[in-house]
Amino acid sequence: MIYCSNCGTKLVERTPEGDTRVRHVCDACDTVHYQNPKIVAGCIPRLDNRVLLCQRAIEPRHGLWTLPAGFMENGESTEEAAVRETLEEACATVDHLELYGVFSIPHINQVYMMFRASLVAMDFKPGHESLDVRLFEEHEIPWEILAFPVVRITLEHYFKDAGNRCFPVHVENIISHPGRTSNRRKPFSESPA
Amino acid sequence: MIYCSNCGTKLVERTPEGDTRVRHVCDACDTVHYQNPKIVAGCIPRLDNRVLLCQRAIEPRHGLWTLPAGFMENGESTEEAAVRETLEEACATVDHLELYGVFSIPHINQVYMMFRASLVAMDFKPGHESLDVRLFEEHEIPWEILAFPVVRITLEHYFKDAGNRCFPVHVENIISHPGRTSNRRKPFSESPA
Numbered sequence: 253m254i255y256c257s258n259c260g261t262k263l264v265e266r267t268p269e270g271d272t273r274v275r276h277v278c279d280a281c282d283t284v285h286y287q288n289p290k291i292v293a294g295c296i297p298r299l300d301n302r303v304l305l306c307q308r309a310i311e312p313r314h315g316l317w318t319l320p321a322g323f324m325e326n327g328e329s330t331e332e333a334a335v336r337e338t339l340e341e342a343c344a345t346v347d348h349l350e351l352y353g354v355f356s357i358p359h360i361n362q363v364y365m366m367f368r369a370s371l372v373a374m375d376f377k378p379g380h381e382s383l384d385v386r387l388f389e390e391h392e393i394p395w396e397i398l399a400f401p402v403v404r405i406t407l408e409h410y411f412k413d414a415g416n417r418c419f420p421v422h423v424e425n426i427i428s429h430p431g432r433t434s435n436r437r438k439p440f441s442e443s444p445a
Numbered sequence: 446m447i448y449c450s451n452c453g454t455k456l457v458e459r460t461p462e463g464d465t466r467v468r469h470v471c472d473a474c475d476t477v478h479y480q481n482p483k484i485v486a487g488c489i490p491r492l493d494n495r496v497l498l499c500q501r502a503i504e505p506r507h508g509l510w511t512l513p514a515g516f517m518e519n520g521e522s523t524e525e526a527a528v529r530e531t532l533e534e535a536c537a538t539v540d541h542l543e544l545y546g547v548f549s550i551p552h553i554n555q556v557y558m559m560f561r562a563s564l565v566a567m568d569f570k571p572g573h574e575s576l577d578v579r580l581f582e583e584h585e586i587p588w589e590i591l592a593f594p595v596v597r598i599t600l601e602h603y604f605k606d607a608g609n610r611c612f613p614v615h616v617e618n619i620i621s622h623p624g625r626t627s628n629r630r631k632p633f634s635e636s637p638a
Contacts, residue, residue: 253450253451254450254451254452254453255448255449255450255451255452256448256450257446257447257456257478258446258447259447259448260447260455262453263450273518285450287519288484288516288517288518288519289484289518289519289521290481291481291482291556323479323481324481324482324556325466325481325482326480326481326551326554327551327554328482328549328551329549329551329618330547330549330556331549331616331618332549332551351614351616354523354544354558356521356522356523356524356525358519358525359520361519361520363484363517363523365547380463421614423523423544425522
């Protein structure tokens with residue numbers, strides 16, 4: 253962020269009066285440009301004991317497998333965003349959404365909100381951002397070529413909870429450790445089952 | 446959003462290739478400026494059968510009562526944001542956070558994430574953004590002068606669930622109706638209790 257999106261003047265970085273953080277500030281029009289985390293909303297589309305995954309056709313992690321998920325848009329609810337992303341990436345229709353995971357990823361300023369969902373029909377196919385879309389049983393999941401740690405963590409929870417037939421909402425933080433790609437720290441809180 | 450924050454050129458509004466929505470686009474440096482919903486994280490700080498509310502010292506809704514909550518910052522988890530906002534607005538320390546409500550408010554591009562939390566000590570006092578901070582039993586809640594519909598909805602759920610000693614995670618959308626300040630539509634989903 254270099255220029256003021258309101259008046260075009262070059263921005264300065266300083267802590268505004270009454271604030272505690274350094275912001276991008278415009279001294280010409282007095283606008284403070286805040287930057288905040290983004291929500292990534294997605295689904296775990298299930299059919300019987302199988303889960304739908306998408307093989308990414310785009311960077312980052314081209315060719316790796318993921319749950320359908322993407323940035324929530326203005327004007328949407330979290331569930332609407334999850335449904336839309338599943339339709340866009342897998343041409344798949346889902347219903348009966350239930351919140352399942354809220355994963356904060358502070359080092360990339362994202363919060364994933366993952367919903368369990370029922371796959372409505374078998375007419376799914378790759379959307380523009382996917383190379384392939386397939387249903388996987390637990391033993392078929394391509395664990396070694398999943399796109400993101402949050403996908404692995406979500407699927408690990410899901411199959412464990414499915415075994416217990418009990419799906420609490422998982423609230424966790426995914427922290428980056430130096431020298432490792434990424435890892436999970438202990439849950440901060442978890443809603444009662 | 447009028448000027449490109451990357452190069453200072455005047456922006457145009459159009460749908461980028463491969464996209465489905467109108468965005469602010471810079472034709473000089475090819476940057477697409479996305480705008481996404483913001484997370485508001487907050488707490489329901491409880492002590493025995495009482496809940497801590499703050500009287501707002503700032504606009505909007507100056508003088509009305511609210512739960513401590515505010516915009517999540519980059520680099521935080523959702524719980525860290527809720528704890529920080531509670532400290533800033535009520536000088537109150539909380540622990541044992543449990544996710545309780547996820548409220549999408551599409552018409553203002555916000556998602557509230559409210560956590561149940563235990564008030565650690567009685568040394569709370571108004572922060573810079575509060576006129577007063579007080580503990581309220583259910584029958585003392587100033588229902589007619591609450592600052593936002595999301596505060597009323599959260600408190601209604603909370604006291605009802607407290608009566609049942611069972612706190613499911615509530616996932617709802619708060620929709621604006623023409624001619625009314627705001628209102629609640631039916632829950633989209635609610636996690637199992």
